[in-house]
Amino acid sequence: MNLLVFTKRVPATQEEELRIVDDGKAVDLSKVPFKVNDWDNYAVEEAVQIAEKTGGTVTAISIGDKESDEVLRRAIAMGAKDGFLIEKEEILHDPGVRAALVNNFLKKEGIAYDAIFTGVQSEDDQFAAVGGILAAKLGIPYASMVIGIDAVEKDHLIARRELEGGLQERVKITSPCVLAIQSGINEPRYVSIMGIRKASKVERKTYKGADYSENANNSIEVVRWVYPPKKGAATMLTGELDEVCKQLLGVLKEKGVYQ
Amino acid sequence: MSYALIIAEVRRGVFEERNLDTLGICALLGKETVLLMPDKPYTFNENMYDTIIKAKTEEEVFLNPLNIAGIIEQVISARGKPDFIILTHSSSGSESAVYMAGLFSLPVVTDVSGYDKERNIFFKSYYSDKIFGEFKSSQEGTCILTVRSGSFKEFVGEKASAPKVEFIENVSVSEARTFVEYVEEEKTDIDITKAEFLLSVGRGIGNKDEIPDYEALAGLLKAVLSGSRPVIDKLWLPKARQVGTSGKTVKPKVYLAMGISGAFQHIAGMKDSDCIIAVNKDAEAPIFQYAHFGIVADIHKVRDKLKNILAG
Structure with missing residues (x-):
């Protein structure tokens, strides 16, 4: 089975203080470190495992600026055969535009595949949308929140989708298809610096995004960026560590869960 | 008539509480609320909707993005295009929303947690929930939304009269993706x-x-x-x-x-x-x-x- 897997370079904002600049027109990410989107890491691993089992290949694809080459090298180090970069300088906030670019790219370049994997969502925009839009545009079936692939047959796969409250559903889906892979589906392999250095020797192809922008027009737009409204007012326990911990134990006693 | 089409989130006979959030945003939008759901016995307050359309099909068929798209095409051919198609930001809700966006070439904003009526703007979380993007559709016509659970339920209310109930008789079922079975979590001693x-x-x-x-x-x-x-x-x-x-x-x-x-x-x-x-x-x-x-x-x-x- 030959697989395409999408991987995205995203800002690691979890522990960063973010500032909105230019009167709400932009978010300053200049001091934020970048990394591979966590969900894509699981998607790449899943694709590589399936290719290893069924004897196919994995091609990693990224949409982004030149720096995104870094996540392609990483995917190659994990076992992808090659990597394509669809180069776009600006951040694309409309998932419809990203999907249209990919749709045009796959058709124009005549790229063959049995399945396309994406991460369920990307950490930066949390849209969870590109895979589904792309599947519909390609006219192939789609399943998201895939937390297990139980069987890979000649013309179909059996996938397990994560629902709510610990429940899952098993679905049969014909190939080619698009699957959005959920985190936790596997244990992504460790990638060493040596591995990435070796992967750098594998050629990655760069394509100009502008060549695939037919019908890739924004259908939604960001008017401006704002900070989320402050909801509650947590009582902050402050002071020396010892003092803070005693206050914490005081709260636990007051709530009756600790004597 | 301008209306919003709400796609019900149902699962194993339960009408999920998250449906209050799709209804709540409709109240803010001030649209006629049309609920689309499978024609099965679910317990919920029907009087909160203007119209309920029941599709005569199994729940698992309804929850499949390849099938729901066909059902919605029938709704549109009967009623005209809605201003919004609204789903919960759940596993199946978001799955169907984005697939429809691709199929019908419609704008989609997912995980909406706020709406500013004055400016007609939707709020969506970005960057580990530390920033909100203010989004709007750049084109006329239908926009698809998924809404974050807990964000809009406070805005729901009952309608003056009982809902009109309509039915969709024939639902075509895709062979490209089919439901096999539910898988329960393993039982453990810790709860x-x-x-x-x-x-x-x-x-x-x-x-x-x-x-x-x-x-x-x-x-x-x-x-x-x-x-x-x-x-x-x-x-x-x-x-x-x-x-x-x-x-x-x-x-x-x-x-x-x-x-x-x-x-x-x-x-x-x-x-x-x-x-x-x-x-x-x-x-x-x-x-x-x-x-x-x-x-x-x-x-x-x-x-x-x-x-x-x-x-x-």
């Missing part, structure tokens, strides 16, 4: 939903080797240890201990969260706890917005100090 006091750990603990020390702290506090998604994904704790939408929804007397930043899927699983205490080194972590008490500190230092005090 975190029964605990009065949960000590919950997140990505911030750094690595698996730290788990035994948090287990020890939980032991000293007589708390039960639970975790957020990253901890479960990395197999640092078993799935049965996961708090959040895809894990368990908990309401303990005290929820002590250490190293959990507070992704919305996690918040949805613990926000109704009597008392939430958050410890995180990032003062900007969204969890502090939901906590009753907060400590900005290195969680390992807090853990070790607590252990010292408790052991001494």
